[in-house]
Amino acid sequence: MALCRTLLVLSLSGSAQAACTFGAPVVSALGSYAYAQDWTQTVQLPVQCDAGSEVGAIRLSSPGGVLEAGTGRYQGQLQRGADTLRYVIPGAGQLRVVGTQLTLPVTVPAGQWGAPTGTYAGTLSIEIEF
Secondary structure (H helix, E strand, C coil): CHHHHHHHHHHHCCCCCCCEEECCCEECCCCCCCCCCCEEEEEEEEEEECCCCCCCCEEEECCCCEECCCCCCEEEEEEECCEEEEEEECCHHHCCEECCEEEEEEEECCCCCCCCCCCCECCCEEEECC
């Protein structure tokens, strides 16, 4: 009889598992960066969670990137060899999944005159707590 009680306790003390899946990011139509004005792109990440799962904190990270505590914006870098372009994601400290989409407005600020023409790339990791 003691064995039955132990098994019952073990089966009742298990934790429920929540799950979310993520689709491929969708980037708005690409254009070209013009030094005289900001260049903004929208990145949408599809997020689908099981019933009862709720998205909590969202954290961004990238090589050389930082969340600015005073402004709440995330600042990262795009690379082309040794050349860099800065980008910002305003309101990064307050990002939320709305419906089934996480939307990131990514802006490359104007005035980065020293960046040579070419293709720049970078990695942005998105950690979603649920």
